[in-house]
Amino acid sequence: MFTNHILFSGLSEPELLTLKSHMVTKDFGKNEIIYLQDDEIKHIYLVRSGWVKLFSETVDGEESIIDILTTNHAFGYQSVMEGTKISHSAEAIEKSTIIMIPLSKVRELLSSSSVFSMNMLKLLTMKQKFRDREVEHLSLQNSPQRIGCFLLRLCNSDDNMNVDIDLPYDKSLIASRLGMKAETFSRALHKLKDEAGVHVKGGSVNISSVAKLSEYCCGSCSSSFPCEDVAEEAI
Amino acid sequence: MFTNHILFSGLSEPELLTLKSHMVTKDFGKNEIIYLQDDEIKHIYLVRSGWVKLFSETVDGEESIIDILTTNHAFGYQSVMEGTKISHSAEAIEKSTIIMIPLSKVRELLSSSSVFSMNMLKLLTMKQKFRDREVEHLSLQNSPQRIGCFLLRLCNSDDNMNVDIDLPYDKSLIASRLGMKAETFSRALHKLKDEAGVHVKGGSVNISSVAKLSEYCCGSCSSSFPCEDVAEEAI
Numbered sequence: 296m297f298t299n300h301i302l303f304s305g306l307s308e309p310e311l312l313t314l315k316s317h318m319v320t321k322d323f324g325k326n327e328i329i330y331l332q333d334d335e336i337k338h339i340y341l342v343r344s345g346w347v348k349l350f351s352e353t354v355d356g357e358e359s360i361i362d363i364l365t366t367n368h369a370f371g372y373q374s375v376m377e378g379t380k381i382s383h384s385a386e387a388i389e390k391s392t393i394i395m396i397p398l399s400k401v402r403e404l405l406s407s408s409s410v411f412s413m414n415m416l417k418l419l420t421m422k423q424k425f426r427d428r429e430v431e432h433l434s435l436q437n438s439p440q441r442i443g444c445f446l447l448r449l450c451n452s453d454d455n456m457n458v459d460i461d462l463p464y465d466k467s468l469i470a471s472r473l474g475m476k477a478e479t480f481s482r483a484l485h486k487l488k489d490e491a492g493v494h495v496k497g498g499s500v501n502i503s504s505v506a507k508l509s510e511y512c513c514g515s516c517s518s519s520f521p522c523e524d525v526a527e528e529a530i
Numbered sequence: 531m532f533t534n535h536i537l538f539s540g541l542s543e544p545e546l547l548t549l550k551s552h553m554v555t556k557d558f559g560k561n562e563i564i565y566l567q568d569d570e571i572k573h574i575y576l577v578r579s580g581w582v583k584l585f586s587e588t589v590d591g592e593e594s595i596i597d598i599l600t601t602n603h604a605f606g607y608q609s610v611m612e613g614t615k616i617s618h619s620a621e622a623i624e625k626s627t628i629i630m631i632p633l634s635k636v637r638e639l640l641s642s643s644s645v646f647s648m649n650m651l652k653l654l655t656m657k658q659k660f661r662d663r664e665v666e667h668l669s670l671q672n673s674p675q676r677i678g679c680f681l682l683r684l685c686n687s688d689d690n691m692n693v694d695i696d697l698p699y700d701k702s703l704i705a706s707r708l709g710m711k712a713e714t715f716s717r718a719l720h721k722l723k724d725e726a727g728v729h730v731k732g733g734s735v736n737i738s739s740v741a742k743l744s745e746y747c748c749g750s751c752s753s754s755f756p757c758e759d760v761a762e763e764a765i
């Protein structure tokens with residue numbers, strides 16, 4: 296339910312009903328564009344199911360993946376404050392169902408409900424903290440460490456030895472999300488196997504020791520496993 | 531005046547007077563710590579004069595500079611929402627005068643003034659957009675392009691041929707702020723000279739052609755010179 300999202304936590308029943316009466320649920324096919332950079336968007340978006348990538352494109356046509364989102368992640372909400380032109384594009388990378396709430400209704404709620412504006416502040420603060428950490432990683436972690444960190448985020452905090460996980464989406468998308476070229480990603484996976492006991496085969500990953508992997512990655516980070524970011528990503 | 535900052539725009543005279551009566555102005559010497567990561571901070575901060583770096587430190591002791599701020603930049607405001615423990619450290623890199631406003635007063639204002647909470651939302655949204663761009667640059671721009679982009683931000687939008695600018699702070703800090711080691715920074719400056727006609731001598735920079743430099747840098751960016759970020763950084 297959309298009411299699980301931090302944005303709508305603590306809203307009154309009438310406020311939730313008003314939102315609900317104006318929201319639209321829409322299906323997007325694989326690789327279908329939800330909006331393009333500089334579009335004047337008219338909604339904020341919430342992933343009900345599926346996967347969505349947020350990206351920007353350079354003048355030379357290269358793509359930078361800003362975020363990859365799944366169930367219960369919100370996006371497009373920056374437009375509530377900064378005007379309707381959006382600074383990135385959004386595309387469904389799998390068949391996805393998206394809840395769309397009109398910006399006008401969100402703005403009304405923002406001016407009438409201090410609970411809602413506090414929720415929005417919380418969301419943006421959490422995102423900023425997450426982004427700060429990401430800039431830190433891009434500056435100080437090497438490629439194998441960045442992949443290792445990505446994998447640790449898929450583990451549970453009590454995972455220990457011989458953990459099997461599935462990659463949530465395509466390896467080329469993971470590489471791009473982590474700011475790596477395909478060749479770098481491939482080399483980094485080899486190094487991760489040799490130095491931290493991580494075996495990747497297709498979309499399956501075996502981590503021989505979470506402790507070993509976190510020791511390998513988290514030395515070059517200001518936090519350590521299990522870090523708060525794990526929870527913060529689910530916004 | 532602190533009232534120039536976006537956070538305080540549109541507040542009523544009594545609201546501003548209340549804030550003013552509780553704020554404290556404090557001088558910090560060069561390299562003096564303002565707060566440390568995980569400190570329970572009790573204020574939000576506004577640079578009145580000088581330079582401040584925000585940074586985090588990895589477990590292995592390496593430093594990642596998250597931001598370098600000067601007059602009229604705010605910091606520490608994430609704590610308003612997420613509890614008083616702060617996720618980065620702040621240090622004066624030059625003698626600096628800092629305005630400190632108690633968190634308790636900021637929180638009071640946040641719950642009583644929708645103008646103030648909108649200002650806070652605007653600030654966080656602008657910061658997020660800026661961070662998104664930074665992640666894009668760290669992923670797609672090479673080192674000379676990142677330095678070139680840093681220099682373009684110091685130019686005026688109508689600058690054209692043979693522009694002279696002064697580096698705002700030490701080269702080693704710029705390198706760190708851009709996520710580069712000293713050797714990489716030094717090599718990148720050479721490349722920037724050969725490929726984009728940028729001459730750096732000590733703290734002085736000569737850009738032979740802003741158009742040439744922006745052509746060199748902005749192809750690997752989703753924006754182009756003069757970009758909105760130039761304005762957005764002054765928050």
